[in-house]
Amino acid sequence: MIRLEKRPQPSQAWTAGSPLLAVLLTMIVGGLLFAFLGADPFETIRTIFWDPIFGEFAFYYRGQLLVKAGPLILIAIGLSIGFKAGVWNIGAEGQYIMGAICGAGAGLALYPSESVLIFPVMVIAGALGGWLWAMIPAVLKTRFGTNEILVSLMLVYVAQNILISVSTGLLRNPDGMGFPGSRNFKQWDAAHNAELIAGTGMHWGVVAAFIAVIGAYVLMSRHITGFNIRLTGEAPRAARFAGVNPARIVFFCLGLAGLLAGVAGLFEVTGPAGQISGAFNAGYGFTAIIVAFLGRLHPIGILLAGLLMALTYIGGEAAQTTMQLPGAAIQLFQGMLLFFLLATDVFTNFRLRFGTKGVA
């Protein structure tokens, strides 16, 4: 008989080791899956994990890794701080969309000016947009005790409808022959979030993501606010006795997450995406939740998790085209990663015991 026995303390080795084990298990089971689909499992795994970094076209893919990982990391950092405090913001996707809309709207209002101030104004407007959208669940939670999980999630769908509305109305490109979608920022230098060093994929959003990682690290390990956040999450009553105002923590966590998601959206719309369109949001806000947990809610962990997630996306796409694997198989493969992580995570707090309970 096999039993799970609670460890007296979480195992350090498992905490560090379980993500690696999860990746390994994903590779093995994923490889089997690919083999059943008639593809060479080793070549597929190589296409997904190796080729984007070291393969023939790595010069392109490495940049794309950053492009894909940037918004994931930026959003996940914001979310992780809230998660530490027990503030469950599930609506980063909505905050991401609203940041993009507000930032793009602020910029387009000034079209076709070439002032150097336009981009900074857009970034601020994007941050405000995301922040404001996150303030809705924050106010409702602190004033009326609503559940921020439901409110923030529902606001994603509201944001999606606003996105559709502005892309066919308010922000529609007047020169677009009646087609939906805003002007393309790539064709407007003052508002274009171009690569800072060509060919690297490094745009302002990626820079912001790195700054956010460092900022979050300092905040959580060196600053009293970070301590209060952790205390609130781990022992809410103790935090209250220590004079921590829970409402302030809610406002801070949701606000910061909204702000970071908002700027992520702005950097995306002015950079890789190029324009506001109904299909602009590609699920970064939801994937970032996985990234945050995959990275153990730790800034450095999130940095690595974001890059790994991006790798499975980029490599997964490559495997689709070069190996002609169905898209669903790749999604399954990505899902497995989270599944195995959660499965192996159990062993951080529990250990396996074989045989019946000892009599001694």
Next chain:
Amino acid sequence: MKRRTLLASAAIALSLGTAAFAQEEITAGFIYIGPPGDGGWTYEHDQARQKMEAHFEGKVKTVYQENVPESADAERAITQMALGGADIIFTTSFGYMDPTLAVAEKFPNVKFEHATGYKRADNVSTYSARFYEGRAVQGHIAGKMTKTNKIGYIASVPIPEVIRGINSAYLHAKKVNPDVEFSIIWLYTWFDPAKEADAARALIENGADVILQHTDSTAPQAAAQEAGNVITFGQASDMAEYAPLPRVSSIIDNWTPYYIDRVQAVLDGTWTSTDTWDGISTGMVGIGEITDAVPADVKAEALALKDAMAAGEYHPFTGPINKQDGSVWLAEGEVADDGSLAGMNFYVEGITAEVPN
């Protein structure tokens, strides 16, 4: 700039590599908005891809990527194909327009074909079909067949192509049934079976007994079948598995001849950037078998209408036609020109909904 040169040199290296074997084998890539199993739009593109590949008997290799969102990911997917050595890439959804142009700029030696868009470049062609001709036949049958006089229309993304389809179907339904009313639901997506089914159910609950769709899946057909006493039309593909009821006919997109032509042009080295917009006359738009659920006289009229369009004797947008606000769009006998059709962003008189904007 560096990235562009890097990519360009990679592209040149690749095309030099393949140039020597130009007559031997080329690669054609396809970017799909949905899965080939959608039974509609992507299915037909994929069928045409396979038939084209078979036609060239080993001289052409094809690759495809499915479920590519119309977001920043599209640009990477297309770049990936170009880097992978594709000589010609078909991007088969409207939202790939700007990404296609962006990638084309970096790969001057690769040919690009964008479906349903309006932006072209030296190495970017556009192609689309005059689906509105099929909609005329569809509208005629729908107007004759409806008993509740309520026709439900599941619309996808508000671009001129979709608005044209609504107008054409409405005009021809109205012509044979002045009491007909259209209810239009916009889904803002091309492929989402769950949303499509919900929309169909909502329309049916509101009394519609004909469901027209401009989305890619067969979900509305299944919803209509479930409800009973509702007729539908196959969209983009024949969807014959729902015949004879609810599916009474269909608009079929046949891309095979076009794909064969364009790939042949690459093989011959005669490819140039063009804008193709073909309809029933060339077979790019087909009308699927009209089932026995449709009375024989209606079927005969519908086929006559189809033949008139195939022969060029009849244009679905022939005046007098007023715009929704009552102003004159086409005078008596006037025929719409392609330019105004390409940018159509208004409903014709009689449709009570509003174009989303």
